[in-house]
Amino acid sequence: MYSKNKKILSVKGMHDILPIDIGIWEFVENTIYNILNSYGFKKIITPIVEYTNLFKKTLYGSNDIFLKEMYSFQDKLNGEKLTLRPENTSGVIRSIIEHNLIHYGIKKIYYSGAMFRHEKPQFGRYRQFHQIGAEAIDYIGPDIDAEIIIMCNRIWKKLNIKNIILEINSIGDIEDRRLYNNDLIIFFKKYEYMFNSNELKKFYSNPISIFDTKNLEIIKIINLAPKLYNYINNNSIYHFEEIKKILLNNKIYFKINNYLVRGINYYNKTVFEWKDKDKNYSQNTICAGGRYDYLIEKISGKNIPGCGFAIGMERLIEKLKFNNFKKKEYKYDIYIIYKGKQAKLKSFLLAEKLRDIGKKVILHCEHKEKNSNIKSQIKLANKNKVKYSIIIGEKEIKNNTVIIKNMKYFFKKKQIEIPLLKIIDFFKNKKYNL
Ligand code: ATP
Ligand code: MG
Numbered sequence: 408m409y410s411k412n413k414k415i416l417s418v419k420g421m422h423d424i425l426p427i428d429i430g431i432w433e434f435v436e437n438t439i440y441n442i443l444n445s446y447g448f449k450k451i452i453t454p455i456v457e458y459t460n461l462f463k464k465t466l467y468g469s470n471d472i473f474l475k476e477m478y479s480f481q482d483k484l485n486g487e488k489l490t491l492r493p494e495n496t497s498g499v500i501r502s503i504i505e506h507n508l509i510h511y512g513i514k515k516i517y518y519s520g521a522m523f524r525h526e527k528p529q530f531g532r533y534r535q536f537h538q539i540g541a542e543a544i545d546y547i548g549p550d551i552d553a554e555i556i557i558m559c560n561r562i563w564k565k566l567n568i569k570n571i572i573l574e575i576n577s578i579g580d581i582e583d584r585r586l587y588n589n590d591l592i593i594f595f596k597k598y599e600y601m602f603n604s605n606e607l608k609k610f611y612s613n614p615i616s617i618f619d620t621k622n623l624e625i626i627k628i629i630n631l632a633p634k635l636y637n638y639i640n641n642n643s644i645y646h647f648e649e650i651k652k653i654l655l656n657n658k659i660y661f662k663i664n665n666y667l668v669r670g671i672n673y674y675n676k677t678v679f680e681w682k683d684k685d686k687n688y689s690q691n692t693i694c695a696g697g698r699y700d701y702l703i704e705k706i707s708g709k710n711i712p713g714c715g716f717a718i719g720m721e722r723l724i725e726k727l728k729f730n731n732f733k734k735k736e737y738k739y740d741i742y743i744i745y746k747g748k749q750a751k752l753k754s755f756l757l758a759e760k761l762r763d764i765g766k767k768v769i770l771h772c773e774h775k776e777k778n779s780n781i782k783s784q785i786k787l788a789n790k791n792k793v794k795y796s797i798i799i800g801e802k803e804i805k806n807n808t809v810i811i812k813n814m815k816y817f818f819k820k821k822q823i824e825i826p827l828l829k830i831i832d833f834f835k836n837k838k839y840n841l
Pocket of ligand 2 (some may be wrong): 670
């Protein structure tokens with residue numbers, strides 16, 4: 408898209424994550440990775456593009472809208488039908504089967520990266536967004552469902568996230584839902600006139616997906632609808648009760664939401680969402696997941712159960728900012744400023760030596776002419792928020808010295824001149840009495 412003055416802007420609904428936000432992103436990513444690792448999850452990176460057929464298989468039966476939101480295209484060069492992943496569970500499962508990872512005992516896997524959905528962009532809802540998610544494959548019992556939820560709870564605690572609520576539900580098995588869907592259609596018949604065309608389509612392709620609506624009028628009616636929980640089989644009930652027991656035993660509090668379903672249709676039994684209580688609009692789910700015992704069979708014919716979740720990074724970061732999380736910006740130790748050819752050569756050597764002792768160093772490189780004098784270089788050093796500047800001018804070259812300026816006192820002349828040979832000693836021994 409072009410702006411009015413013909414500048415090329417980013418694609419609608421797709422955003423840059425700017426350097427000023429990278430500190431918080433990396434902090435959040437690393438915190439989550441460490442926790443996932445500590446529970447036995449290993450990282451995987453799958454391609455952003457998969458064959459469209461993969462998603463047709465895994466997402467079949469999800470509401471139509473979801474499939475329509477996919478960025479699918481045909482490769483002009485070889486005619487292959489491809490899709491930018493709208494979620495990563497399908498790709499991860501494809502990879503686990505393709506590389507026979509279960510055979511090697513790799514059953515707990517996590518991923519991180521960009522997903523693509525052609526949704527209506529709004530705050531907290533984008534066309535390219537990022538998820539960190541985890542999948543536990545080949546585990547059949549309720550214990551892994553509970554452990555995954557406990558793991559999420561640890562993430563929120565570690566990040567100091569407040570006012571977040573866990574909602575859980577059991578949606579039973581496919582057979583249970585078939586019966587339930589029939590009764591749901593009968594119930595909603597009299598309210599059908601309130602549905603818009605998208606909701607009608609959603610309702611008739613997969614009736615319970617209507618619970619996923621963001622339409623407040625319909626949500627009121629949903630509260631009167633028959634409850635799926637009354638239809639689910641004993642095995643699912645037992646599974647759900649066990650999870651609740653483990654959660655309560657671990658002092659993880661939850662709300663049972665009998666109308667909680669997922670937009671994607673591959674789930675059965677457990678579903679859960681962590682919602683932001685500080686926000687009451689429809690983009691308040693920060694993390695969502697559940698069990699999918701029939702998904703792997705759809706791709707591979709192998710009857711292997713699974714359970715997982717995904718965290719929406721943009722929503723999590725937004726929440727952290729709302730909770731006044733202090734952004735970590737990159738801090739540099741030293742900015743080296745020089746004037747003259749000889750000073751330039753010395754500066755390069757000095758910068759490398761300082762990096763050898765672990766300092767973060769920005770070496771001034773040639774800018775456009777207005778930045779070439781020492782005064783403007785000092786201004787740039789200040790913009791880069793460095794602690795110290797080292798200045799090597801023509802006079803210093805003659806004297807074989809350097810000037811060290813403490814940038815805290817940018818406007819005052821707080822600086823010393825020391826022999827070039829002493830500089831490593833100055834920084835190494837932390838003689839920062841400047
Ligand atoms: P929603 O109900 O908000 O549409 P969803 O059910 O489509 O979410 P999932 O597919 O389960 O979401 O993805 C897990 C998480 O990824 C969501 O809880 C949310 O935090 C995030 N997410 C999903 N879609 C988007 C989007 N378009 N933009 C930003 N984050 C998103
Ligand atoms: Mg959605």
